[in-house]
Amino acid sequence: KHRTLGVCSDETHSLVSCFRSQADDGSRMLRFCPVLLVLMLASSGANVVVQRDAQFDVTYDDTVTSDNQTIYSYNHTVSRNKARTEGVRVSVELLSESAPSPVLFVVRQKQAVLSFQVPLILRGLYQRKYQYTQLGRTLCQPPTKAVAETQFFFVDVSTLSSAGVQYQLRVSRVDRFTLQTDKKFSFNATPSQPQFFRYVFPEGVDTVIVKVNSQKNFPCSVMSIQDIQCPVYDLDNNVAFIGMYQTMTTTAAITVQRKDFPSNSFYVVVVVKTEDEACGGSLRFYPLLPDELLDAGNRSKTLDVIVSPAINSEVYVMGMLFCLGIFLSFYLLTFLMACVENKRYDAVFEMIMTRISEAATNSLASADGNYGYIGTHTHTHTHTHTQRIYSCCQFSALSLARSLESVGRSRHESLSSVEEDDYDTLADIDSDKNIVRTKKFLCVSDLARKDKRILSKKYQIYFWNIATIAVFYALPVIQLVITYQTVVNVTGNQDICYYNFLCAHPLGALSSFNNILSNLGYVLLGLLFLLIVLQRDILHNRALERNENTALECGIPKHFGLYYAMGTALMMEGLLSACYHVCPNYTNFQFDTSFMYMIAGLCMLKLYQKRHPDINASAYSAYACLAAVIFFSVLGVVFGKGNTAFWIIFSVIHILATLLLSTQLYYMGRWRLDSGILRRMLNVIYTDCIRQCSGPMYIDRMVLLVMGNIVNWSLAAYGLIKRPNDFASYLLAIAICNLLLYFAFYIIMKLRSGERIQCLALVCILFTAVVWGFALFFFFQGLSTWQKTPAESREHNRECILLSFFDDHDIWHFLSSIAMFGSFLVLLTMDDDLDTVQRDKIYVF
Structure with missing residues (x-):
């Protein structure tokens, strides 16, 4: 007994007292307490102990009973030369078909004990048990300080079965136990x-990427990175105890840093799981019997492992400089364009003042009757940009002449470019908005009647509300993703986050710094847009302070609150997208999409506000609708997958919301949703469609709304039939389709109305369209997807394609931030051609 245990050398001690006498190293006794207990039970009934000197690569067929115990003694030389270090592998097979008790194998090494039983019972999902009669385990290698050291280890074989149990034992050397850099090894x-x-x-390498590949999706496997220590956790039921690990089907990759391993080395452990559910495989049904042992089947898998050096610090610096350089160049370009624009503005202003002076002189010289001639001349020439400027100049000259000669004339006579019978002459036209808004042809002046100061404050609420939302939204998000990253770093579970592991470059505590850095463009370009809007706002306020008539009476009314909200939303999109990419998964995907919905909604509101400043939605109602959209986004992610009831409810709500919005747009807000709505609808259908079959009064609006309803009803039908797994992207597609439809309608109607698009706006439109095309190409590459299991998501991982630092999704971040910035510039500049056109000549559509 004592020689079997290898801890006592004479017969004066009992087995228990022997253990007690050897308990000086309390930590080791506690660590191997279960093993010692098994040894006590096995040794207490053994009458014969046989020890034999064994040889490597020799197969031993033997029989063991409760009355005998066999000890195989091996010795081998461990070299400190890392390139020639060999591993040792113990292979065991149970030859007896059935045995009342398992056979216990205990491998005693220097500073380590490994024990296992045959047959081995591994548990799967729902505690289902699988039995294995063939085992193979690699022994851990205790560190050695000598150049070469001979180490002994023993394999003890015992059982409590009274009947003989046949087994087969083979201990062999693993020649390629130490992996070489950039050399693939199959096993x-x-x-x-x-x-x-x-x-x-190796020397000079601080970070490596360990890649494991297989041609077969299943069986499901686990790749683990563990420190050099004993024991090595290499079974399905304990591989997740220490180190970093991730499940895999065909691909797994983990970035390993030298600083995390004091011994400058680590183990690459590959375990095949007993079941495939963790990798998205089908769940096999079995009756849940407590003592049922299931056949594991053929679950052998061939894999390749290769360890490659990761990027160095120079690549990090180049990546950061590249990212900063791209977006700071937009600042430089904007500054240069602002300088050119200011010079052009000064020249135009000087020309306008000159013409105003000349017009004022002519007006004073012919003050006795030429005002009518000037009005006629203005009415005749209203279709070219130069003559529109001249018209405004004449108007300014007339104002100066009036102030000098006290000649009063009504504002309507001076500004109107339409015939008198083209508008309603009721006395209450200036006060009754129902009469104004139901005109067949509306001008911007009809829907810009409210006090400018009131409207400015109303639209500034958009900015302050989104700033408040951003603060209260971002702080919990940041706290949550920090917690996610901490959990990943502490537990080592690489399945929590859906990275592109083949191009995930860590920095500090962050696992994928490149995906976070690439979001910098949203923040910088959002800030740049805010600065551009601020400059326009300041110039406009100065023009108002000087009482310039071009600012008071010409062009689209300037309200900048929504622009400020759009710029803030773009910056928040960058911040929240970066937070999402700290640990991307299905539970925090709404962080990445929430402000995308807001950006799409704000852009549509801004387009509508351009021609409808008095009747645009308030900030409170707009953000309430966007909150409802985000609410449905969360519900769709959590409950939408395969839930028929949810898709029916959502499709009905989608269609009803489309109809209500269509009614609001068509009647310019002059309708009521009350108990009499159905009666009024039937009355309109009877009088307009059945009784006299008259066409729609507002044809342009009707065309837009019919097309919008067709698109939205089609999207609702697609969602109800296909039920896409990525509900958040589906909802975002609805918002983008509606925005693009409205934008196309706006451009077409602008051109139909005789307006034109200036060169700067046209360049922005073309540039933005091209960038959006390339951005969407990289977006649809799909490097990872949280709609599948982590192992299936890694099948889509790809290598870096830009500077060995950025992947396809990073390029999407770059291009989409530039495209959004360009889209905002289009909204900001597309109506600059109307800055010198009187508002009662600008049509509403």
Whole structure:
């Protein structure tokens, strides 16, 4: 007994007292307490102990009973030369078909004990048990300080079965136990025969990427990175205890840093799981019997492992400089364009003042009757840009003449470019908005009647509300993603976050710094847009202070609150997208999309506000609708997958919301949603469609709304039939389709109305369209997807394609931020051609 245990050398001690006498190293006794207990039970009934000197690569067929115990003694030389270090592997097979008790194998090494039983029982989902009669385990390698050291280890074989149990034992050397850099190594593994190998960091390499590949999706496997220590956790039921690990089907990759391993080396452990559910495989149904042992089947898998050096610090610096350089160049370009624009503005202003002076002189010289001639001349020439400027100049000259000669004339006579019978002459036209808004042809002056100061404050609420939302939204998000990253770093579970592991470059505590850095463009370009809007706002306020008539009476009314809100939303999109990419998964995907919905909604509101400043939605109602959209987004992500009831409810709400919005737009807000709505609808259908079959009064609006309803009803039908898994992207597609439809309608109606698009706006439109095309191409590459299991998501991972630092999704971040910035500039500049056109000549559509 004593020689079997290898801890006592004479017969004066009992087995228990022997253990007590050897308890000086309390930590080791506690660590191997279960093993010692098994040894006590096995040794207490053994009458014969046989020890034999064994040889490597020799197969031993033997029989063991409760009355005998066999000890196989091995010795081998461990070299400190890392390149020639060999591993040792113990392979065992149970030859007896059935045995009342398992056979216990205990491998005693220097500073380590490994024990396992045959047959091995591994548990799967719902505690289902699988039995394996063939086992293979690699022994861990205790560190040695000598150049070469001979180490002994023993394999003890015992059982409590009174009947003889036949087994087969073979101990062999693993020649390629130490992995070499950039050299692929192939091997086989099963649930009961895991494999692990050692890797030593070469000089000058601080970070490596360990890649494991397989041609077969299943069986599901686990790749783990563990420190050099004993024991090595290499079974399905304990591989997640220490280190970093991730499930895999065909691909797995983990970035390993030297600073995390004090010994400058680590183990690469590959384990085949007993079941495939963790990798998205089908769940096999079995009756849940408590003592049922299931056949594991053939779960052998061939895998390749390769360890490659990761990027160095120079690549990090180049990536950061590249990112900053791209977006700071927009600042430089904007500054240069602002300088050119200011010079042009000064020249135009000087020309206008000159013409005003000349017109004022002519007006004074012919003050006795030429005002009518000037009005006629203005009415005749209203279709070219130069003559529109001249018209405004004449108007300014007339104002000066009036102030000098006290000649009063009504504002309507001076500004109107339409015939008198083209508008309603009721006395209450200036006060009754129902009469104004139901005109067949509306001008911007009809819907810009409210006090400018009131409207400015109303639209500034958009900015302050979104700033408040941003603060209260971002702080919990930041706290949550920090917690996610901490959990990943502490537990080592790489399945929590859906990275592109083949191009995930860590920095500090962040696992994928490049995906976070690439979001910098949203923040910088959002800030740049805010600065551009601020400059326009300041110039406009100065013009108002000077009482310039072009600012008071010409062009689209300037309200900048929505522009400020759009710029803030773009910056928040960058911040929240960066937070999402700290640990991307299905539970925090709404962080990445929430402000995308807001950006799409704000852009549509701004388009509508351009021609309808008095009747645009308030900030409170607009943000309430956007909150409802985000609410449905969360519900769709959580409950939408395969839930028929949810898709029916959402489709009905989608269609009803489309109809209500269509009614609001068509009647310019002059309708009521009350108990009499159905009666009024039937009355309109009867009088306009059945009784006299008259066409729609507002044809342009009707065309837009019919097309919008067709698009939205089609999207609702698609969602109800296909039920896409990515509900958040589906909802975003609805918002983008409506925005693009309205924008196209706006451009077409602008051109139909005789207006034109200036060169700057046209360049922005073309540039933005091209950039959006390239951005969407990279977006649809799909490097990862949280709609599948983490192992299936890694099948889509790809290498870096830009500077060895950025992947396809990073390029999407770059291009989409530029495209959004360009889209905002289009909204800001597309109506600059109307800045010198009187508002009662600008049509509403």
